Amino acid sequence: MTAVADPLGGSWCIEHLTDEVEKRAWQVYEELERLGPERAWREMSAQGHEAAYQRQLAIERGERVVVGVNRFMTPPEEDDPVLELLARDTRRDPPFDPAWREKQIKRLMQVKQGRDEAQAQAARRRLQEAYRERANILPPTIEAVKAYLSIGEICGALAEVEGWEALRKRGGFLLRLYG
Amino acid sequence: MDHPLRVLLVSDTPGHTAGYHVVARGLRDAGLEVIAGGYMEPPAAAEAAVQEDVDCIGYRIMDRDPLALVSSLMEHLGRLGARDIPVVVGGIIPRPLHAALYRLGVVGIFPPGSRLADIVECIRGHRRPRPVGGTSPVG
Numbered sequence: 001m002t003a004v005a006d007p008l009g010g011s012w013c014i015e016h017l018t019d020e021v022e023k024r025a026w027q028v029y030e031e032l033e034r035l036g037p038e039r040a041w042r043e044m045s046a047q048g049h050e051a052a053y054q055r056q057l058a059i060e061r062g063e064r065v066v067v068g069v070n071r072f073m074t075p076p077e078e079d080d081p082v083l084e085l086l087a088r089d090t091r092r093d094p095p096f097d098p099a100w101r102e103k104q105i106k107r108l109m110q111v112k113q114g115r116d117e118a119q120a121q122a123a124r125r126r127l128q129e130a131y132r133e134r135a136n137i138l139p140p141t142i143e144a145v146k147a148y149l150s151i152g153e154i155c156g157a158l159a160e161v162e163g164w165e166a167l168r169k170r171g172g173f174l175l176r177l178y179g
Numbered sequence: 180m181d182h183p184l185r186v187l188l189v190s191d192t193p194g195h196t197a198g199y200h201v202v203a204r205g206l207r208d209a210g211l212e213v214i215a216g217g218y219m220e221p222p223a224a225a226e227a228a229v230q231e232d233v234d235c236i237g238y239r240i241m242d243r244d245p246l247a248l249v250s251s252l253m254e255h256l257g258r259l260g261a262r263d264i265p266v267v268v269g270g271i272i273p274r275p276l277h278a279a280l281y282r283l284g285v286v287g288i289f290p291p292g293s294r295l296a297d298i299v300e301c302i303r304g305h306r307r308p309r310p311v312g313g314t315s316p317v318g
Contacts, residue, residue: 049200056201060294069292 108150115148123147124157131161184306185212187228190239191248191270193218198291199239202269205295206237211302221248225255228264234307237298241270249283265305269293 001007008014032040058064065071124147127140137158144154186206190199203213214231216224228236240248249268256262268280269289277288287301 048197049204052197052201053204056205056295060296066292 120147183212185233187233188237189216189219189224192242209299221251238268
């Protein structure tokens with residue numbers, strides 16, 4: 001079966017349904033194009049929220065079966081060692097070795113010392129350039145990772161371009177951590 | 180007439196908001212007033228709750244430590260003299276943390292799979308006590 005490129009090719013039913021999906025997807029796409037990015041985004045999230053809400057109502061009415069949620073439920077496991085670890089008072093009894101923090105910082109420093117600094121800084125500049133020009137930042141980000149820039153340095157490079165405050169407002173949680 | 184129960188909904192991180200919106204919509208359809216705070220840190224959530232004079236805080240927690248977040252929220256509510264605002268949490272809350280969260284003063288915990296009707300009932304049952312001469316008691 002897996003050796004055939006398109007085992008269902010020529011099946012009227014499957015081909016018809018595929019065409020139908022394509023046709024409707026294009027209709028949606030064109031409608032979103034017509035709205036423009038701002039309104040398209042709002043329209044999409046509104047539709048997504050509505051669908052999620054209707055799904056929840058259907059689950060609660062029992063019309064839609066979700067195994068483990070409203071049918072065939074398993075009782076919770078009482079003595080899961082991982083969960084017990086989580087239940088400890090982590091401030092008095094940390095479930096990890098506090099010395100790891102120092103170890104991790106040392107490892108980061110070793111990586112920074114071992115890398116080709118010129119290559120790292122070049123990657124950093126290219127990333128900033130792409131970000132400034134609003135170009136695709138994915139390829140320069142991959143380049144930055146390969147040049148051993150840390151996540152903190154990558155976020156920092158972007159932050160430098162427009163300022164931490166602006167980036168934090170848009171970027172949220174991860175950037176708050178590094179901010 | 181009673182004013183509709185006012186609920187501040189906040190979340191621990193931005194994004195992954197499907198459940199948040201489902202709950203917001205469910206509360207609204209049940210006749211509650213929802214103030215969508217979105218992603219807020221505990222001190223800001225406590226302050227918003229006081230300024231908006233809410234009857235309840237709904238805290239969606241998914242990515243961060245529920246005990247740390249809830250104790251911080253409680254602490255800031257206390258600092259503002261609003262420790263009587265009931266706090267309901269929902270989201271990814273590991274089962275063994277539930278007891279500790281109730282000990283911190285949470286009045287309800289709603290993990291995935293919870294029913295909207297149960298959330299509404301919990302909020303109605305734990306509405307913030309109003310001073311005498313304020314809003315009339317539950318009829």
